[in-house]
Amino acid sequence: MTHINVLDPGASPLDYYGFELRRHREAAELTQKQLGDIVNYTGSLVGQIETARKLPTQEFSERVDAALGTGGLLSRLVALVMRSQLPAWFQQVAELEARAVEICTFHTHSVHGLLQTEAYARAVLGTLDRSDLDDRTTVRLARQRIFEKNEPPVLWAVISEAALRQEIGGRETMRGQLAHLLAFEHNPRINIQVLPFSVGAHAGLTGSFTLFRFTGDPAIVYTEHYGSGHPTANPDTVKDCSLRYDHLQAAALSIRDSAELIRRVMEERYGEQRDADGDPVA
Template identity: 85%
Template sequence: MTHINVLDPGASPLDYYGFELRRHREAAGLTQRQLGDIVNYTGSLVGQIETARKLPTPEFSERIDAALGTGGLLSRLVHLVMRSQLPAWFQQVAELEVRAAEICTFQTRMIHGLLQTESYVRAVLSALDPTDLDDRTAVRLARQRVLEKQEPPVFWTVLSEAALRQEIGGREVMRGQLAHLLSFEDDPRINVQVLPFAVGAHAGLQGSFNLYRFTQDPAIVYTEGYDAGHPTANLETVRDCSLRYDHLRAAALSLRDSAALIRRVMEERYGEQRDTDDDPVA
């Protein structure tokens, strides 16, 4: 167990966060319990975060910043903390998401992580490994803050219809997830298109991929294998994937028709079931 007196702020972003939290709390003359009472968290949680045994959340950080008058320090640090908790092979992708001016993604079986709901995230992450689920879920959800920046990237996603029909987490989770996709219907920066089964053979049969474009730097293509990611700026690969993406967008339903299909699948596949007396059943 890490002892607070020997916590090394240079050991990791999480340790640095805990060090700064303790420093500002003590400067304010507050105990862990007193600070917890102010921000509506337990003193025990404050202590666990100070000793790098528990991950802070953006909401916790915002409340602490307001209570201690830190000028938003912890809210800035929490993004580094969350990114550092991602698998090592995925941390570069999170950095690409932060820097990108445009993100184009094709997904064959799942909703992209930047558009996943909390329940959907939990279902995906717990499929084989239910350990530390709260922290792992918070880490993935923290990535979505990139879409809330002052100048967020333009986000395009082409989803195979299979991603809508693959029931992850149960009917209620899927209904909530599809409703979440529909919430972006009027957002010009977040665009969701569906590639219907009726298209047949298409340019994305080789699998999912992401394309990141930047204001000044060369574009990067990212593909993912089992427990490994493969980013590349190879010009030929980028050109090939860019062409494939153009063809996928052309073959996919329009934004309006995609929303109509999402809504139809949500109601027909994941809507309330009724018994013979028209009473809803689970």
């Protein structure tokens, strides 16, 4: 059997996950390889997760829960693990996303993390630092599971037209990202509006921000700078940003017209290119 380091389950959510995975596997009298064969992963990966050297995924957790009869324990723990892997300054934001009943966000030059595809997220996260990129991408995408809850939040997203035209990750990545935005066109809980260039001066010129609204708790405004985030429940700030957001929504295209603009940009800017003979260009 592969040697397994002894983990302190109180050290971190990732250590606790590994400890529980090992405990349940051994209770089932399975080796790492045997469990890996059952859930269609390598025994090496099982060992890396048990020793907190690799992040588990939701799919891995669900398969192991089913194989070991844990009652969904690991599937519940994985959300906590993912949140703990976020930068310390962003962990509070992830908690706000998970608790909010309504999220109103305005972004100027990129698509919000809750709406990003895997390829787009990788391109954004890997701009200056490609270390642990797979894990960091997995952690970012895990935040989107809030939309799978029994009562998911309502998301209102106003994005600048610049975010559609700023080519991040290449043409194929952008085409996939815009197609992903269009997939929400008829989802009443995920509403996307584009603020077109033609608007000119607008209420969001000071930068991107997010409003979180809760049941029974004060609303919170979140703004972000390089390497730091600033949530505040200051009533004056919340009131000001709420007014700004109302004006941004009023100036933005309707949900239907926004989808049409996204579709047009996707085809005209990121559509498949062909040569003079009509063949696709590599």
